[in-house]
Amino acid sequence: MELQKIYGEVLARLGLIDFSSLWRGFAPLRFALYNDEQCFFDGAYIEKTEEFTANTSIEYKGEHIAIWDLSEPVEDLDLLASSIVHEMFHAFQKASGESRWADERAALFDYRYSTENITMKLDEAELIKDAFANGSAAAFSELLSLRKLRSEKFPAEYDYEARIEQIEGSANYVELKALAQLDPQKAASAWDKIMDKIKKPASYTPIRVVSYGIGAAFLRCLELHSAVDFQAFDDIPFAVKAIDGASPLQRGSRTDPKVNECVKAFTDETNGIIRSALDKNEIVLQGGYPLCSLNIWDARWDGRYATSNYFVSYYDDGQIKVLNGNFVVEMGRDCIIKTVYKQ
Secondary structure, eight states: OOHHHHHHHHHHHHTTOOGGGTSTTOOOOOEEEEOSSOEEETTEEEOOOTTOOSSEEEEETTEEEEEEEOSSOOSOHHHHHHHHHHHHHHHHHHHTTOOOOOOHHHHHHHOOOOHHHHHHHHHHHHHHHHHHHSOOHHHHHHHHHHHHHHHHHSHHHHHHHHHHIIIIIHHHHHHHHHHHHHOHHHHHHHHHHHHHHTTOGGGGSSHHHHHHHHHHHHHHHHHHHOOOOTTSOSSSOHHHHTTTTOOOOOOOOOOOHHHHHHHHHHHHHHHHHHHHHHHHTOEEEEEEEEEEEEOTTSOEEOSSEEEESSEEEEEETTEEEEEESOEEEEEOTTOEEEEEEEO
16 A cells, blocks of 8 residues: 555544543644655655654654654554554654653663562562552552562662653553544553563563553553643653652562573573674674664663664764664764674
8 A cells, every 4th residue: 555545544543533632732743654765744745864764753844743664564554543643642742841751871781680670560560450450449559669669679770661651651551542542442452462461571671662561551550540640741750750658568579580581581682693793794884983873672782782673873974874774883881883783
């Protein structure tokens, strides 16, 4: 199906959604669909530039817009429309002055995959399910106390996770509310998949990905059990607001052997990706170029090399340049690229 036709199908579905019921102040924004050769924006084909990379929101000619890559065939137009609402919400966040973004570079270097932290998060997942699916107020109260304890034992990790939940969890929450207006059964199925995913230890490596679903599910819990105004744009993530005043749960340290296995497998896989790229030695960039961005969705770091799938962008004489593909990037904490290897 050509881009113009898909655009029209998506636009019709967006017209069925009550955006004001998704989030306070949220309204539909303009969006673009693109593939390897073409880009369709606001009813017309436009020149595709390097800005059109991944599924995200960008600033295009002074305007925050949503973009979606249609290089692969579309399987479900309802899901596509709700995914574009997700990216529109990111554009809305940026236009609204959202400040609670995670420092992805610092997290890449410093986030520690603690088995105890992830074990506690898995216990939280069970409480989220009970509070969300069963409406248990007692489970919600225990959830806040467990999160309070975890925030005290792992403050840096909790802060990073809270910021991902704030930005991506809220966008996921809005996406699923939009999908529910288009097809309630598809939305219910999507929620079931989230609840299944957050209960599996393997989902927590890398941590960023699972935080989308955790954040959305935690918002549903707040919606059911709390008076916290999670739709306000301020400086404090809702995952921090929610536990203010909660007493930390009294429990000893515990680690799940399955979590240990998953963390080890994740580390081994990371090392394997890096070793393979270094053995191939297919260098695509070399020199002191400042890093602009990695694909933070599933980036990894071993202390010297970072991985990035789909793209790496960097600064060259003040211009942003983009490498398309899967890469291993050698750099230091100053984020100055030394060498980029193709995976």
